[in-house]
Amino acid sequence: KAGVTQTPRYLIKTRGQQVTLSCSPISGHRSVSWYQQTPGQGLQFLFEYFSETQRNKGNFPGRFSGRQFSNSRSEMNVSTLELGDSALYLCASSGDRGAMNTEAFFGQGTRLTVV
Amino acid sequence: AQSVTQPDIHITVSEGASLELRCNYSYGATPYLFWYVQSPGQGLQLLLKYFSGDTLVQGIKGFEAEFKRSQSSFNLRKPSVHWSDAAEYFCAVGPAYSGYSTLTFGKGTMLLVSP
Numbered sequence: 105k106a107g108v109t110q111t112p113r114y115l116i117k118t119r120g121q122q123v124t125l126s127c128s129p130i131s132g133h134r135s136v137s138w139y140q141q142t143p144g145q146g147l148q149f150l151f152e153y154f155s156e157t158q159r160n161k162g163n164f165p166g167r168f169s170g171r172q173f174s175n176s177r178s179e180m181n182v183s184t185l186e187l188g189d190s191a192l193y194l195c196a197s198s199g200d201r202g203a204m205n206t207e208a209f210f211g212q213g214t215r216l217t218v219v
Numbered sequence: 220a221q222s223v224t225q226p227d228i229h230i231t232v233s234e235g236a237s238l239e240l241r242c243n244y245s246y247g248a249t250p251y252l253f254w255y256v257q258s259p260g261q262g263l264q265l266l267l268k269y270f271s272g273d274t275l276v277q278g279i280k281g282f283e284a285e286f287k288r289s290q291s292s293f294n295l296r297k298p299s300v301h302w303s304d305a306a307e308y309f310c311a312v313g314p315a316y317s318g319y320s321t322l323t324f325g326k327g328t329m330l331l332v333s334p
C-alpha cells in the first residue's frame with residue numbers, strides 16, 4: 105500500500121508570490137490534515153478536510169487555504185508569501201472519522217523556503 | 220485549550236542505556252495519545268498510540284509508553300537505546316470519538332545517542 109505522497113519535496117519562492125502544495129493520501133483514506141513545522145513554533149495544525157469539506161481549521165491567517173478533491177487528494181495554497189512562511193509542511197491522512205484504532209500517517213513533507 | 224508539554228528539549232543517552240522521554244498533556248475530554256519520531260528531513264513515523272484499555276502500550280522498535288491519567292502523563296521508554304534511535308520525538312494528543320486527524324503536538328525532544 106503506497107504511503108502519503110507530498111509534492112514537491114522542496115520549493116523556493118519569493119516574497120509576495122503564492123504557492124500550491126499537493127498531498128495524495130493513502131488509498132481509501134478520506135481525511136487529510138495539514139501541519140506547519142518550524143523550529144520556533146514546532147508542529148502547528150493548519151486544517152483538516154474530510155470528504156471534500158473543511159472540518160477543522162487552526163489559527164492561521166486567511167492567506168492559508170486548502171481544498172480536497174473527490175479522490176481525496178488535497179492541496180494547500182499560501183498566497184502573498186512572507187519570510188515567516190518558510191517551513192516544512194506536512195500532510196497526514198487517516199481513515200474514516202470516528203472509526204476505532206485509526207491513526208494519522210504522515211508524508212515526508214514539502215520544504216518551503218521563502219526568500 | 221489542549222496542550223502538550225515535553226519538558227526536555229534535548230536528551231543525551233549512552234548507547235545501551237535506558238531511555239525515558241516525558242510528556243504531560245492538558246485536555247478537556249478523553250484524549251488519544253501518540254508518540255511520533257522524526258529523522259532529519261523526514262516526515263513523522265508513529266511509534267505507538269493509546270486509545271483505551273491497558274495503560275502500558277507497546278510500539279515499534281522496542282518502545283513502550285505508560286498512560287497515567289492521574290498525572291496527565293504519557294512517558295515513552297526504551298530499555299536499551301541503539302545509535303539508530305537518535306532522532307526527534309514528539310508526543311501528541313488528539314480528540315477521542317471525533318476523529319484523530321487534528322493533533323496537538325509537543326515541542327519535541329531531540330535524542331542524542333553517545334557511543
